[in-house]
Each structure stands twice: as structure tokens, then as C-alpha cells.
Amino acid sequence: MKRNVVSVSNQRLDLESEEEEEKEEPRGLDICPLCLNKGKRVFKKTMSNHVWPKYWKLIDEQGFFFCETRPCLIVYFNNDKSIYFGLNDLHSVVMHKLAIESLFRPVCYCMSVLEETILEELLVKQCCDSLEDIKAYTSANKGKSCVITNPSGRCCGKPIKEIIEWAREKREKADEEVLQEAEACCVAILEHADPESFRNISL
Numbered sequence: 001m002k003r004n005v006v007s008v009s010n011q012r013l014d015l016e017s018e019e020e021e022e023k024e025e026p027r028g029l030d031i032c033p034l035c036l037n038k039g040k041r042v043f044k045k046t047m048s049n050h051v052w053p054k055y056w057k058l059i060d061e062q063g064f065f066f067c068e069t070r071p072c073l074i075v076y077f078n079n080d081k082s083i084y085f086g087l088n089d090l091h092s093v094v095m096h097k098l099a100i101e102s103l104f105r106p107v108c109y110c111m112s113v114l115e116e117t118i119l120e121e122l123l124v125k126q127c128c129d130s131l132e133d134i135k136a137y138t139s140a141n142k143g144k145s146c147v148i149t150n151p152s153g154r155c156c157g158k159p160i161k162e163i164i165e166w167a168r169e170k171r172e173k174a175d176e177e178v179l180q181e182a183e184a185c186c187v188a189i190l191e192h193a194d195p196e197s198f199r200n201i202s203l
């Protein structure tokens with residue numbers, strides 16, 4: 001099933017949903033009409049800092065929500081007035097809409113910290129495994145202007161915790177692969193070894 005809305009720049013924003021039939025869908029002023037997830041209320045001052053100035057007149061203090069669902073093409077919505085902002089209607093790069101490991105993915109908009117800097121600490125230097133460590137080593141999450149600088153109007157602590165968790169799983173998986181490879185190698189050596197060859201080994 002496909003849902004769509006038309007954005008402020010007159011573009012059709014689509015989202016294919018996995019449900020085949022039309023079911024009773026959640027409705028509400030805070031529900032994103034594409035992904036049907038609950039949005040987060042945003043202030044006018046937040047939106048004004050991220051949408052192109054030509055749309056400033058459309059923004060009100062009330063009625064706008066931010067959709068943080070990754071594949072959803074809507075960034076800000078006002079269901080009451082049917083106003084929808086897609087990615088192209090903003091001059092900011094919205095980290096929430098980019099997958100982890102996307103090139104130049106911003107994380108901390110106050111201190112200008114990219115995700116690659118945080119991943120380097122987590123995966124290359126391996127010196128951090130908590131939000132406190134990331135704060136200390138990268139300055140991320142130390143700003144106080146999230147309501148203006150972050151397109152969601154919220155702090156970057158939650159996304160950083162997601163990145164920490166993602167990196168921890170990646171590290172564990174990599175360790176497991178090394179161990180499996182090492183074990184498989186020993187088994188292969190024992191299986192293919194000629195028992196005679198062990199007899200001549202002098203200790």
C-alpha cells in the first residue's frame with residue numbers, strides 16, 4: 001500500500017507500506033501521514049533555522065511536528081493545515097533521515113561533530129563506550145543550542161547512544177568472526193594433518 005502527500009515545493013512524497021490492505025490507521029494531529037508514527041512537536045524558531053527562508057511565512061508556532069522515522073520523506077508536518085516539508089525543503093542535512101555510516105552524517109549540530117568522528121573513537125581507537133566518554137573525547141553533546149541547531153529541536157544524546165550501541169554490536173560481531181575463523185582453521189589443520197607427521201616432532 002502506498003501513501004503520499006504533496007510537499008510545500010509541490011513534490012509528491014511517497015512511502016510504500018508493507019500492509020497490503022487498507023486498515024484502520026492511526027489519525028491525529030501529531031501522527032505523520034506517511035509513516036503513521038508519532039511526530040515530535042517543534043517550535044517556529046527550530047524550523048526557521050532549517051527550512052529555506054521562502055517558506056518562513058508558512059510556519060506557525062503551533063501545529064508543526066518533526067518526523068524522525070528514517071525512511072520517511074516528511075521532515076516537518078502540520079496536519080491541521082496540510083503543510084508538509086520534505087528533505088528538499090530544508091537547507092540542513094537531517095541526521096535522523098540518514099542511515100548510520102552515511103557520508104558526512106551530522107550528529108552534534110551545536111559543536112559540529114560528524115558521526116565519523118564518533119565512530120573513529122568507538123571502532124578505530126576503541127577508547128569510548130559511553131555517552132560520557134564521547135562527550136569527553138569529541139565534544140559532542142556539550143552544546144546548549146539544540147533547540148535551534150538540531151532539526152528535531154532536541155539534544156543529540158539519544159542518537160549518540162544509538163551509535164554507541166550499533167558500534168558495540170559491530171565490534172562483538174567482528175570479534176566473533178575472528179574467533180570462528182581461528183577455530184575453523186585449527187579444525188581444518190587437525191582434519192587434514194597426517195598423523196605420521198606428528199611423530200617426528202621433537203620437543
Ligand SMILES: [Zn+2]
Binds near residue numbers: 034036
Ligand atoms: Zn513520517
